[in-house]
Amino acid sequence: MIHELAYGDSEAAMKMLYNHFYSKLMLFVSYFIKSKHDAEEIVSDTFYTIWEQRLKLANLECIASSYIYTIAKNTTLLFLKRQRKEKYDMETDVAASDFPAQPDNSPEDELIGKELMEKLHAAIENLPEKSRMAFKLVREQGLKYKEAAEIMEISVKTLEAHMALATKRLLKTLDEN
């Protein structure tokens, strides 16, 4: 696949990569960025980087999803850094109401009603930043502990602590209702 990207039918390979990762990366970037427009630009830049580096990527023999997330993260961090420098007006961010993309709830459920589901989501949103990130990387992005820890540049042990905190808050929310 990466070989194809570098030497073979690059466009077709890139298209597959793009369609597979676009939504995942949009969601991922939304953990850091509130404006949908900015997120689109960052995701686009991420694919641009992958495209530009495709020949170098081939030398790596292979590529990991965590690698793609790492590119996305670095692009995001650079964006935020630049934004801080330019004293970006934060107000425009708040305006985007359809973003970040909220996970779908399943309202018809005997175990958890719609209301409780929303409370659980709120409990996750109210977690400290790192714990929230850890939880979302594992649950929403479906990453393994090791991959998520790598992206966050923390140890798996620390990631476990973040996950435990998330679970604790969820249990507390369930107990209160």
Place this chain on the structure above:
Amino acid sequence: MPENILEIISRYLAGEASLDDIMQLSDWLNRDEINRLRLKQLKRFWEAPVRMKEPDVPFEKFFERIDSPHRMAPKAKKRHISSSVWMISTAAAVALLLMIISVSVFFNREEHPLIEYYSYNCISGVEQVVLPDSSIVYLNRGGKITYANNYKEVRSVTLEGEAYFDVMKASGLFTVRLGSGASIEVLGTRFNVQALGGDRRIVTTLEEGSVRFVKGEQQIMLVPDQQLIYDVNKADYSIRQVDADMYTAWKEYIYRYNGIIMQDLCKELERMYRVEIILNPGLKNVKVSGSFEYRHDLDQILNVMKKRMRFEWKREGNKIVIQ
């Protein structure tokens, strides 16, 4: 509430739980009915679908932008960012030590879930790989192990070269697939597999538990300290009693060979040191025994062998010629 139950529940939800976790979790579940309800609720929350929309910017539009010579009026700034991103990412990837993955089997992702294959290549020394069910694999130098992202449903790995397996007991078989169509099936156990000489000969040594070797119609069960040597070309096998430790010592960075023919040893050295060895045909079937350590380089090993076996060798680029 046990201290670490929160971590265990988290691992369970994330599909990272070990057998030990499952046992502790079931203790906790049996303690109180409310615990059972809570876990069900958590699981329901965890599994609620995450909405993923189709890309808002279709690929064609994106590609037009990057592939046209006037794309985004190529800003010098952008190029700079890209290259520094590359530096950071490379570092992250290299830090992995093991080379990872590959993406394949794409097609229509609506109908076919994406299958990702994770490959670990051991380039030097001995590498430890922890599988999603916490089973541990030690890969010997030159070894390669591959598993798919559906591993949790089908515990199956593909092996090239040599590996030592410490397999967790869990429901369902654990299968090692070998290049030659042979496979090894186990429940939970410790064993060593060598696919020697480019998969010509498969040597399976059992340390603990039991394993079943399967090739076509043939099925062979092993008990601890037994070794099965399967000759792929002749479809012939032999079983012998061994000291299993001797065959697993390499994971402590010691390589031992006992009565292996020179041709097979050279295949091993080729794999481990990434060279091509041209062997004098007269030496092919000479049996050799001995051991060396990981820190030894190939020159040292060949020089020791040269004295004993009276051969001459020379290096020509990436080739080693043994006369």
